[in-house]
Amino acid sequence: MIPAEFDYVAPATVDDAVRALADAGEEAKVIAGGQSLIPVLRMRLAAPTKLIDLGKIAELRGVREDGDALVIGAMTSHYDVMRDPLIGEHAKLIAVTTSTVADPQVRHRGTFGGSLAHADPAGDLAAPALALDVEMVAHGMDGKRTIPASEFFVDYFTTALRPGELLTEVRVPKYTGWHAHYEKFNRVAQAWSIVGVAAAVQVEGHTIKQARVGLTNMSSVPVRAGGVERALIGQEATPEAIKTAAEHALEGTMPVADGNADIAYREHLAKVLTSRAVTAACR
Amino acid sequence: MRITVTVDGTTYTDEVEPRLLLVQYLRERLGKVGTVVGCDTSNCGACTVHLDGHSVKSCSVLAVQADGCEVTTIEGLARDGQLHPVQQAFHDNHALQCGFCTPGMIMQAIDLLAEDSDPDEQAVREGIEGNLCRCTGYQNIVRAVRDAAHEMRPGAGPEAERISGAQAGVHRS
Numbered sequence: 001m002i003p004a005e006f007d008y009v010a011p012a013t014v015d016d017a018v019r020a021l022a023d024a025g026e027e028a029k030v031i032a033g034g035q036s037l038i039p040v041l042r043m044r045l046a047a048p049t050k051l052i053d054l055g056k057i058a059e060l061r062g063v064r065e066d067g068d069a070l071v072i073g074a075m076t077s078h079y080d081v082m083r084d085p086l087i088g089e090h091a092k093l094i095a096v097t098t099s100t101v102a103d104p105q106v107r108h109r110g111t112f113g114g115s116l117a118h119a120d121p122a123g124d125l126a127a128p129a130l131a132l133d134v135e136m137v138a139h140g141m142d143g144k145r146t147i148p149a150s151e152f153f154v155d156y157f158t159t160a161l162r163p164g165e166l167l168t169e170v171r172v173p174k175y176t177g178w179h180a181h182y183e184k185f186n187r188v189a190q191a192w193s194i195v196g197v198a199a200a201v202q203v204e205g206h207t208i209k210q211a212r213v214g215l216t217n218m219s220s221v222p223v224r225a226g227g228v229e230r231a232l233i234g235q236e237a238t239p240e241a242i243k244t245a246a247e248h249a250l251e252g253t254m255p256v257a258d259g260n261a262d263i264a265y266r267e268h269l270a271k272v273l274t275s276r277a278v279t280a281a282c283r
Numbered sequence: 284m285r286i287t288v289t290v291d292g293t294t295y296t297d298e299v300e301p302r303l304l305l306v307q308y309l310r311e312r313l314g315k316v317g318t319v320v321g322c323d324t325s326n327c328g329a330c331t332v333h334l335d336g337h338s339v340k341s342c343s344v345l346a347v348q349a350d351g352c353e354v355t356t357i358e359g360l361a362r363d364g365q366l367h368p369v370q371q372a373f374h375d376n377h378a379l380q381c382g383f384c385t386p387g388m389i390m391q392a393i394d395l396l397a398e399d400s401d402p403d404e405q406a407v408r409e410g411i412e413g414n415l416c417r418c419t420g421y422q423n424i425v426r427a428v429r430d431a432a433h434e435m436r437p438g439a440g441p442e443a444e445r446i447s448g449a450q451a452g453v454h455r456s
Contacts, residue, residue, distance in 0.1 A: 004302070005300070010348075035325075053348065109339050189413075190326065
């Protein structure tokens with residue numbers, strides 16, 4: 001199918017994009033990589049009056065170091081995130097999760113910031129973002145502000161971004177030397193995650209010193225598995241200890257039933273996948 | 284809007300509506316009907332082309348987003364009647380039945396081989412994860428991609444056509 005008519009503008013700077021968004025009114029939509037939005041437009045599930053394309057804004061692409069943090073430009077493609085040496089060294093959980101997003105073609109176009117701002121509960125990148133306590137940098141007509149990941153995801157497809165605000169950067173604290181794994185369960189290739197678990201651990205000898213775990217699609221927003229994290233810290237990385245800790249995976253979750261899984265099955269998956277993700281991360 | 288796009292080595296300038304999809308532009312404006320549309324959901328990958336050297340689903344890119352870019356389609360692969368080594372390998376390995384997925388499979392396989400010049404079977408299956416085939420069960424497609432990898436060592440990419448050892452056995456009609 002063909003999208004409904006819309007106007008289109010591709011500003012060259014963040015300032016121009018913020019102004020274009022303010023001028024365009026409530027029915028405008030920001031397009032990043034477009035790998036969720038264009039299918040939605042084609043199916044006519046949305047009919048914005050205007051698209052503001054961030055694709056020409058060079059300053060929004062790339063990864064840099066800023067003291068104790070990495071700064072990932074919102075328009076950095078999944079393909080570039082996966083291969084970025086800084087992310088590989090300091091935020092491996094983001095690299096390994098990104099490598100599982102959709103398929104190679106989508107990863108060439110889709111962007112880190114676009115995926116976070118879209119806030120699909122089945123999207124893979126919100127759980128690691130939450131687990132790693134990243135901060136979202138938003139630009140609007142009133143200037144810029146920083147939103148912690150724990151406050152960013154509000155509901156299904158809803159974030160703390162205000163009308164007229166753009167997500168421009170994501171600041172990721174460094175987790176140098178941590179091990180990480182993302183375990184997701186879906187029915188077929190390139191399908192959305194029925195449940196996913198993002199796990200990062202700091203291991204010394206065989207002992208888990210620190211752990212961060214986030215769950216995908218176990219609520220309308222990503223869920224931080226704090227109970228699992230607390231149960232892992234100080235434990236030997238044995239299958240029994242990890243399995244016992246994974247029993248806490250349901251704390252704070254509110255899964256729904258859909259065509260892929262009922263609630264009990266999702267709850268089962270959350271525990272099993274938590275155990276697998278932490279085990280793989282500890283290896 | 285006015286766009287300028289280079290497709291298979293030829294530069295075109297056209298007025299397009301913002302809502303025009305890249306695949307529609309290729310097929311309906313430029314007549315590049317070798318690139319096909321296989322689904323309505325962005326799943327099938329049949330419309331895969333290269334945009335500035337990377338594979339994309341041309342149903343999920345607006346023509347206006349390709350302004351200033353270089354596009355390669357399945358129609359831009361053969362040289363002087365000689366198939367690209369990946370096309371030849373699909374022929375040699377009987378890697379198609381109905382053939383509808385083939386243009387996208389080949390474009391994605393070339394992208395994969397540019398990343399990984401000698402993928403094992405699992406890497407091929409993951410590399411073509413975004414492309415669906417309803418006929419072959421993928422067996423011969425995987426075989427063809429690995430065969431092409433051997434033909435094209437040390438790697439694909441822009442030089443692939445020039446180091447082709449494949450014979451011109453079949454001509455596109």
